[in-house]
Amino acid sequence: MGALTQVIKDPARRRMIVDDGVSLLEKEVASKKGVSGMAVKAGFKIVKSVKPGIIPQAFNNLLDDFCARIDPFYDDFKASGSTDLRVFFSDRSDRIAAELLAITDARAEHNHHRTLRKAYFKLRPQAEKHVTAAIPGVADLVARHVD
Helix, strand or coil, X not given: CCHHHHHCCCHHHHHXXXXXXXXXXXXXXXXXXXXXXXXXXXXHHHHHHHCCCHHHHHHHHHHHHHHHHHHHHHHHHHHHCCCCHHHHHHHCHHHHHHHHHHHHHHHHHCCCCHHHHHHHHHHHHHHXXXXXXXXXXXXXXXXXXXX
């Protein structure tokens, strides 16, 4: 079992990771610019308005799967002797983003809430770019809670 998977077993630490993950997500959304940024912000607002509290709840529900997908990258980092997790993850950002999006794609595909599903798939074509851009922040979150 990987380091992140172990950490999230502690309810207090899990709550801190969820809070930090939601903060990272909100920061990433707020930083988006241009037409695609407006679409991301609008989609995020729709999702939040459909069900208040859905973002922390969704993050918590996805956390086990996210950790299982990120753990192998963290294990590779530890085994490599590298000292900068942010650089290590950034160098693999496309692969990490693809792993994380595979989880949300599967969940969205089976979501019965039409508005949420529609919002997700409307934004999905740009998601890889946005998730890849967030990977340094993901590395910081991992380093803060695992190391």
